[in-house]
Amino acid sequence: MSERRKVRFYSVQYEEDRKRKKSGVRRTVSEAFEMVTRKSIASGFSNGHKRGHSLKATTLAISSFSTRKRLRSKRLLSKHMGSSVNLLDAKNYNPYQAAREGLVEILRQKFETDYSFRVNDLDEDGLSILHHATRYNQDEVVVFLCSIGGIQVDVRSAGEEQTPLHIGALYQSEKAVACLLQAGADKNAKDNKSRTALHYAARRGHVTLVKMLTSLPDCYVDWPDIDNTTPLHMASVNGNAELVDVLISRGANLMATDCNNMTPIMLAAADGHNGVLQKIFDYAENMNKVCEELVNHKDIEGATALHLAIQNQQYETIKFLLDKGANVMERKENGVTALHLASAQGLTAVVSLILDYYAIIDCVDLEDCTPLHRASQYNHVKTLEVLLQRGASANRKDRDGLLPIHLAAWKGQVDAVKFLLERTDHENIYEIDVFDKTALHWAVENGQYECAVILIKYGRTRLIQMKDYSDMSALHYAAKKGNLDILKLMLSNNAEVGAKDRDERASLHYAAKYGHYECVKALLDKSGQETNDSDVxxxxxxxxxxxxxxxxxxxxxxxxxxxxxxxxxxxxxxxxxxxxxxxxxxxxxxxxxxxxxxxxxxxxxxxxxxxxxxxxxxxxxxxxxxxxxxxxxNSQNQTPLDISIENFQQxxxxxxxxxxCWRECMEMKDEVGMSPLEKLIIKLPEAAKILLDNTSQKSNLDDSDPSLTVLYDFRYLDPGPDELNQANQRYYALKTMATYRREKLLSHPICQANMAYKWNSFGRKMCAMNVLFYIVYLTVLYLHAKGNLQARNGTDCYPNITSDTFYLTAKQDFLISTRITQALLFILVIISCCREMLTIYQQKLASLVIVDNWCAIAVIISTILFTIHNKSPCEYYRRSGWITIFFVWLNLTLYLRRVPYIGIYIIMFLQVLASLMKAVLMFLFFLLAFSMCFHVIIEKDHSEINPFRDMITTLYQVFIMTLGEIDFQDDFLKKFKKFQPFDTDVYFLLAIFLFIMPVVLMNLLIGIAVGDIGQIQANAHVQRLSMQVDLLGYTENMLPGFLQRRVYKRQLQVQPNKSSLSFLERLGNFLSGKDNSKIKVASPEGEEIDFNIQNQITRQTRSIRKLEEEVATVNKQLKEIVEHFDKDKTLISYRGDYDGTSPPRRILSSQTLSPTAIARRKFFMEGGMIPHS
CATH class of the missing domain: 1.25.40.20 (Ankyrin repeat-containing domain)
Incomplete structure (x- = not known):
């Protein structure tokens, strides 16, 4: 990389670090120091360009930072920046950067001029100045910082909680560490992983620092970290013999164990650090310690140092451990010895070496497997040869009865199979395991074609025809697994195609069941006699x-x-x-x-x-x-439709x-004479709606055409008076809909048409008669009460001495009209009794929970008391009179719930009343609270005009005030003087009352009533329909048979778009209760939308079910694959048993049978059969 590109690279890295800081990501200590280095280089690059210096100067600065040579850095900076280091502006210089560069004068000026800076503060990376100085081994800066008052020598970094001493030990800052120790740093300070500075020095192999730290008094040489790892463990893992020697000489415990119960010797043996082992054992011998105790220590899995060395193929270490007395017969928790491990990995030289130390050649693990089993399983032919030469037995079986040749055949180890057949007894090829399986069974079941060829070559027809405990031959397994090549191989070697297992299944059965087409074809081409053979x-x-x-x-x-x-x-x-x-x-x-x-x-x-x-x-x-x-x-008297309803298959x-064929389905009645419609309504209402659609036939006209006709078929809704069930009762489907609150079904046009024609035929007449009956009842009651009171001549009331009850002292003379009304009332009572008895007979025990019946009983009792002739006293007479009138009106109101138009509002009124009753308790609490307060605070003059004179009148007054009837002027303003000295209390209490009761509480009650109005209206509609259905059914059942036949209609044809009624006729029908509403006809567009939605749902449901079936199939296949590859579990992990896979049995289990064996046995016990539906 060129110099210019190197500078650019560090600048980009510094910018990335700045972005990372803004994102809030916490760095580790190592990352923090890398960030600092990039920042220094980037700042040097920037300053160099600002001052016009050459690229060479910046490159030299980079070199000085990378080599961390403080004096050279000072000289370079002084030379290329044109000024002395001591003259740099301390205010604009980063103190953390100065500490890294060793600029003591800059730091001194910083602390002298900037009083806001605190020496123990952490930077953005969670490090203090002392951490930075120690990291770059700036001993002069460390000495200066330690001389400052208030310095914390053991200040901890953020996150890892490391002290400067930890940092110095980690980065081998020997001078800085010496200064820190001289300044009193805690040598045993621990970070968040409970590690001391000695841990870091030992892990990095810093011998000088280890000597420095361990030479101090009270240094914890064997302090364990969070994983119970001591410094000696870390030194042993790194293979640093000199460091190990130092720690041992300072008293380190050779038998210290970590969280896996591993000693330093075991860690060194696992990585083959023979020098470390030599140091440890030399010291142990000098201290007269028993080497066997050290070398045969076990970890949490029972492995010794020898096991670990063999596992990692450390040959020299193995020889060393054997020479030091390692026990070759030590077993792990699963019974594995060193010889098992070496055989499984094919370490022939190690096997010979272990046998030279008198290892038992046929030793077994917990699965009774010998080393020969393991070598056969993993195809180590040379190891097999050594074991056989040294006397290993090839006839030894494991717990599942498997020979080495069985395991080799199961794993498809061709070389091992050939070697065992050539060097051992040929009769072993016919040996069977605990499941009576031969090696050929295992090879065929696991698809090992080459092994099958070799086995058949040696075993011939006898081996092919051998059967296991379920009487399955190898040909059965080939057909079951779909191994076409193996199947053809056995067919060419005269395998018996018609052989049956214990479930009487031939190979063709298994091939057909598991869908192996080519295998089925091959078997049929060989022999077609088994085509119609039956199994068990x-x-x-x-x-x-x-x-x-x-x-x-x-x-x-x-x-x-x-x-x-x-x-x-x-x-x-x-x-x-x-x-x-x-x-x-x-x-x-x-x-x-x-x-x-x-x-x-x-x-x-x-x-x-x-x-x-x-x-x-x-x-x-x-x-x-x-x-x-x-x-x-079927035998349970169920049709296919009944079966679908019973299983909720909508x-x-x-x-x-x-x-x-839907009519044929619906004509089939059950044993009690009921059609499937009732079950459809109860369990599958959506399917019931389809049936209702089927019974409604429209003419081929537009829905808005006035000539549109609709033919409704009521044969399923209402079979008629002559089709009774076995209980001799007439079925009415709308009653079932009402009972189970099927609103959509009750609102269906055919149901509405049925109710409309029944209502217009006889319902409204019976309703009018009932209303007339109540009107006559009320009229007679009123006339009787009025005439009875007018008949009193010269009556006079006086207070009784002992009570306030009044009595009429004059004799009552009854008018003739009064006696007539009395007789009429007796007649009405008799009629009411007959009606009520008939109702109870119809409703049975259900009548006890119906409010209408109790109201009717109350009317009868109160009417009898009201009509009995009385003289004196007359108190109960007047009381029974108003009770009778009230309950008659209540009965009439409840009856009108069933009538169209007005019934829904009565039901809504009752439901609103029920909603408000939920808040009655809270309302009552406030009512009592304010009543008691007003009664106590207001003076009681016991005058008739004082509404607060007693508790009862106070309750009524507060209740009336709650409704808004507050006479402030008369009740409060004019009585201001009477309230003194509690006038303030009264007005304060009144203010609270006015806010809580009329405003808050009343609005709350209104909100409760109005908030539920939508739900109330919907429920009221369903309830009115249910009541109307009950009324129609009850009324129809009360009619004689000939009248029922007369009013019954099996079909009804209507013209929903044509209305021939005049306004007067409509008004008359409204007053008489006749239903004028048009019967709704579902629009084709709506039906099409519903049909499309239903189709969409049906398709989605089918797709989901298809996916479920596919997932079930995949799960089944995965289960078989897992069962197959479960046998390939890794035998040797980092600290496991074998480097390979385990046989299809419980190698690492303590149960009687392995999970795979249990699965196989379960499959054979079930015969591979799907239970009968």
Whole structure:
């Protein structure tokens, strides 16, 4: 790099550092010092150009900074800037830069002239002046700074909390460190990682500094950092023998352990630092320490120094440790010895060396694997040869019964397999493990073609025909895994194609199930006799192919004579299995080949039942187009539509109701005589709406055409009086809608039309009769009360001695009119009793929770008390009179909730009342509070005109004042003198009252009522419709059968756009309660929008389901891949066991069986079968 480009480079780097500072990123100490150097160079470059100096001067300045030679820097600056260093302007000079450059005079002038500067302040990088001076070994600056009063020798940096002594030890600033120690710096000071200066000196290998620090009294030579690492650990890792010698001579603990329980010896052995090991063991021998104790220490995984040396292939270190007494039979936690590790890595020389130290050649780990197993598993032929020459047994099995040849075949180690077959007994090729698998089984299952070729060459037909514990031969595994080359290899060596496992499955079954087309083709070309063979569940290869949706295999099997009518043990055909699993293309292929859509299984379920139960819309549509029977019932008396409703398959139900066979679906009633509509309303309201659309037929005219006609079919909403269920009750679908609050369904045009025609036919007549009944009731009550009071002659009331209750002392003479009204009231009471008894009979226990019934009972009781002849006393008579009138009016109001036009406002009134009642408790608290205050503070004169004379009148007065009726002049202003001396209190209390009660509280109540008005109006609409439906149903059921038949209409044709009523007729209908509203007809545009939205939702749902199926398939494949590659787990990590992968068993587990073995056993126990739907 040229000089000019070098200067530019440092300037750019300095600008980047400045931007980083502005972004708030904290630097480490090392980064901070690099930043300082760049800043110095950049400033020198800038000053050089400002003063017109040459590039050479700036380059020399860069050289002076990089070599950190203070005197030369001073001379260069003095020469090229044209002035002496002592004459530089101290005010404009950075003191941190002066400390780095060793400019003591600049610093002295800075501290003498700038009193605002504090020596312990940290710069933007979190470093003090003393840190900078120590970093560049400016001993004169350090001495000067330490002489300043108030200096903190152990000032800490930001972030890492390092003292200047840490910095000096890190950058080998020997003079500065000496000055700091002389100034009293804490030699044992710790940073945020609990490291002392000795740690940094040992890590960087600064022998002089280590000697300087350890020579001080009370120096913590064995102080552990946050990882329990001592300075001796760091020196051992770096391999600095001289440094280790210094630390040991200063008393460092040779057996100190870090967080992994590793000693310095283990760290040195792992990296092959033999010089460090020699120093440690020489010192141990001089101190008469036992070397075996040092060399055989174990870490947290049970590894010794010998294990670590072998793991990192440090041959010289291994020899050294063995000479020092390393135990070759020491085991790790998983039982691995040094010989296992060496064999697994193929360290033949190390294996021979370990065996020379009397290692047991057939030692086993926790998996009962010998070193020969490990060498075979990782294809180390030379190691195998050494082990066999030294007497290793090739017939030794591990815990899962695997021989070395099994592991070599499983891993595909061709050389190892060849060597073992040539050098060991050939009969080992027929040996089996705990799963009765041979080496050929393992090779085929894992797709090791070359190993399979060698094994078949030696084992021939006998080996090919051998079966494992599930009676599966190697050919089964080849078909299952889809290994075409291996399958052809075995077929060419006379493998038995028709061999069955314990589930009675041939190889063709597995190839068809797992979708291996080429394997299926090869097997069929070899022998087609197994095409229609059944397994233990009665399923043929065709069943399994349909179950998994393998269409190519399906076509291939059909072309080779597979029978579509074959049934499994549950009497399921291939079409049923494909319908249950949702393979649409498979269904279409089966239907093209004339599969029987009417066939049923053992439970009488058809393919359509299976498709409906599992929500496969496209399959349902395909089966319906293929003339599937929608009326057939299974053993639980359920049709396909019933199945879809029961399983909440709304899309399926919608599809069936949109199909041309929807009437056949709806005609099928259940065992109690109910049509599917009730279940649709309860569980699938959107599907019920489709049915309502189907029963409304419009003429082919524009919606705005006056001649438009709409034909409504009520046969499903209201089957009629002659179609009763088993409970002898008439079904009315609108009651179910009202019960479950299906607002959209109740608002549907056909439902509105049904309610309108029923209301106009008999509802309004019955409503008028009820209203007339209440009017007569009220009239008779009023006449009776008026005549009874006029009949009193010379009555007089006087106060009783013991109470304030008044009594009428004169005899009452009743008029004839009074007796007539009394008789009429008795008649009305009898009628009311009959009506109420009939209502209770109709509603059963539900009548107990209906307010209308309790109001009617109250009217009956109060009327009886009101009409009983009385003389004296007459108190209860007057009281029962007003109660009766009140409840009659209340009953009339509640009844009118069911009437169009005005009913919704009554319901809204009641709901607003219910909302306001929520705030009654708070209102009551304030009412009582102000009432008690006014009653206490205002003088009580007990006059009749004083509203605060007692607590009861005070409560009423405060309540009236809350409503805004405040007579300030009479109640407060004229009585000002009576309030003294509490006049201020009264007016203060009144001011609070006026603000809280009439303003805040009343506005709050209004806000509660108005804020909920939208929701209240919506709820009121639904509730009015529900009440109207209840009224119509109740009234219709009260009619005799002949009248019900007379008013019943199965169909209704209306012209919604034509109105022939005059204004007077409309007014008369309004007054009589007749419904004049036009029946709404959904516009085609709206229907099209709804239809498009529904289609969009349907498509999205199908896409999601398809993605779910694909994800499930991918997960299944990944699971198989993981099970396969789980066997390739790394055997040796940095401090692990082996450098390779573990066998398909629990090498590092203490369980009885490995996870892979458990998975295999679980698969075989389940037979690889998908449970029956």
């Amino acid at each position: 569940d009665g399923r043929t290869p065709l069943h399994l192919a349909c179950l998994s949706g393998h269409n190519k295999i399906l076509s291939l099997l059909l072309s080779h004579g597979a029978d579509l009518s074959n049934r499994d043990d549950h009497y399921c055909t291939p079409l049923m299995l494909a319908s249950a699993t949702g393979h649409t293309s498979t269904i279409q292929l089966l239907l093209l080949n004339h599969a029987d859509v009417l066939a049923n299984d053992r439970l009488k379920n058809t393919s359509l039942h299976y498709a409906c139960a599992n929500g496969h819309v496209q399959i349902v549509l395909a089966l319906l187009d293929a003339r599937a029977d929608v009326t057939v019932r 899309e399926v139900a919608i599809t069936m109701l949109k199909h041309r």
